[in-house]
Amino acid sequence: DAKTTQPTSMDCAEGRAANLPCNHSTISGNEYVYWYRQIHSQGPQYIIHGLKNNETNEMASLIITEDRKSSTLILPHATLRDTAVYYCIVRAGASQGAQKLVFGQGTRLTINP
Amino acid sequence: DSGVTQTPKHLITATGQRVTLRCSPRSGDLSVYWYQQSLDQGLQFLIQYYNGEERAKGNILERFSAQQFPDLHSELNLSSLELGDSALYFCASSVGTTGVGTDTQYFGPGTRLTVL
Numbered sequence: 001d002a003k004t005t006q007p008t009s010m011d012c013a014e015g016r017a018a019n020l021p022c023n024h025s026t027i028s029g030n031e032y033v034y035w036y037r038q039i040h041s042q043g044p045q046y047i048i049h050g051l052k053n054n055e056t057n058e059m060a061s062l063i064i065t066e067d068r069k070s071s072t073l074i075l076p077h078a079t080l081r082d083t084a085v086y087y088c089i090v091r092a093g094a095s096q097g098a099q100k101l102v103f104g105q106g107t108r109l110t111i112n113p
Numbered sequence: 114d115s116g117v118t119q120t121p122k123h124l125i126t127a128t129g130q131r132v133t134l135r136c137s138p139r140s141g142d143l144s145v146y147w148y149q150q151s152l153d154q155g156l157q158f159l160i161q162y163y164n165g166e167e168r169a170k171g172n173i174l175e176r177f178s179a180q181q182f183p184d185l186h187s188e189l190n191l192s193s194l195e196l197g198d199s200a201l202y203f204c205a206s207s208v209g210t211t212g213v214g215t216d217t218q219y220f221g222p223g224t225r226l227t228v229l
Contacts, residue, residue, distance in 0.1 A: 032215045043115065043203050043220035044156070051215075087156075093215050099169055099207075100146065101218060103156035 004088045009108040018075040020107050022088030025069040030093050033064060034101070035073045037084040044087065044103075047073065078111045085109070116140065117206050117221035125227045131192040134224045138185055138206030144168070145187040146207070146218060147179055151200035162187055163209050194228045201225050 005023040012018040024033065035047040048055055048062045050071070055062045061074040075082055087106040116139035126132055138145050147159040158171035162181035173179075176194075181187045191198060205218040 034217075036220075038156075041201060041223070041225070043117075043222045044205075045115070046217055046219055049215065049217065091215075099144065099161055099216065100158040100171060101148075101156075101205075102158070105155065 004090055004104055006086070006088050006104065006107045008105065009110070011110050011112055012075075012078050014080060014111050014113050015077055018078040018082065018109060018111070020073040020075075020086050020088075020109060021070065022073070023070045024088070024090045027068050027090050028092070029068075031090050032093060033062065033068075033071050034089040034091060035060070035062065036087045036089065036101075036103075037082075038087070038106070039081075039084040045084075047086075080111050080113065083109060083111045115219040115221065117204060117219055119202075119204050119221040119224050121224060122222070123225050123227075125229065126194060127229055128194055128196060130194050130228075131190065132194065132226065134189040134191070134202050134204075134226075136187045136189070136204030136206075136221060138187070138204075139219055141208065142206035142219075143185065143209035144207045144216070144218075145181055145185070146205040147173075147187070147189050148203045148205065148220075149200050150203065150223075151197075154200075156203070159189070191226070196228050199226055199228045 034049040036044040064071045085106040118137045143164045150156045159173040161169040203223045205220045207216045207218045210216040
């Protein structure tokens, strides 16, 4: 699986959009970009994933650049409850057989009142 | 709530002992994964089972073993425990798609193991 690079920490004001970048310059054509977050010591929570196109769900939006070498997770209106460590993970599709998730250090996002 | 359940929530034991952690996957999921999160190692994949069969192995110690039962719940057995085994242990489950597309994993709340 391709390696990802994320900033160690970020701050965002409550109510503003939080934009979390991720670089994955060695991503392959069949690899997906996944985002999870971990609030304190809770289990990682799935947020969103994408292959090529931008994706949006009730939690966040995922913007993937055209060359797929980087992506941005957007939390449109951050709340204090969004304070967490956010992990960007690149992994192959199911048909490639690589099922495990490889977690890096992630970005520690702090939402400030 | 992800739909994945894990018991117990906390476990305190002594070195040399053996413990069993239990995981029930989301309804309909065939794959179960175990991960370990310690302070110095981060989240690390241990092992995956699919419909009762071992599918992939990560950095799992020989003292650790797992299995998935016919009802699809899974158990992670940790034996000859050492201080360094103190960690959070997470179970995740997924449908187990093997064809086109991807297969999203959903995590349980974890078991915090403390070895004294």
